[in-house]
């Protein structure tokens with residue numbers, strides 16, 4: 001049975017037994033987990049990090065982005081969680097899976113790139129050194 005709604009439950013730690021139709025969110029561990037909304041019983045872990053999923057809270061409702069694509073499971077479910085509702089996508093093709101994986105890879109690369117650009121000043125070659133080297137070359141060149 002496919003679920004069309006999911007209820008957020010904020011928890012300290014993830015319980016051993018998960019209830020159907022509940023999105024467990026542990027802000028402490030920066031992760032969310034729920035049983036696949038198709039009813040297959042698989043547990044879907046969605047880490048809440050800049051390169052994984054983002055949780056949007058509005059009042060008592062939550063949304064997750066991007067979509068949940070369970071292509072590693074037999075059911076291959078694909079859905080969005082928007083304001084506690086489960087919005088089902090059509091069955092996903094191999095091509096779409098490849099596209100989403102490529103996009104994930106690009107997102108991770110962009111994130112790493114952005115992080116690398118935030119190096120501390122000392123790591124970068126100081127501009128005054130370049131200036132002094134130019135002066136020296138001009139004096140002795």
Ligand SMILES: [Zn+2]
Nearest residue numbers: 036038040075
């Ligand atoms: Zn499933």
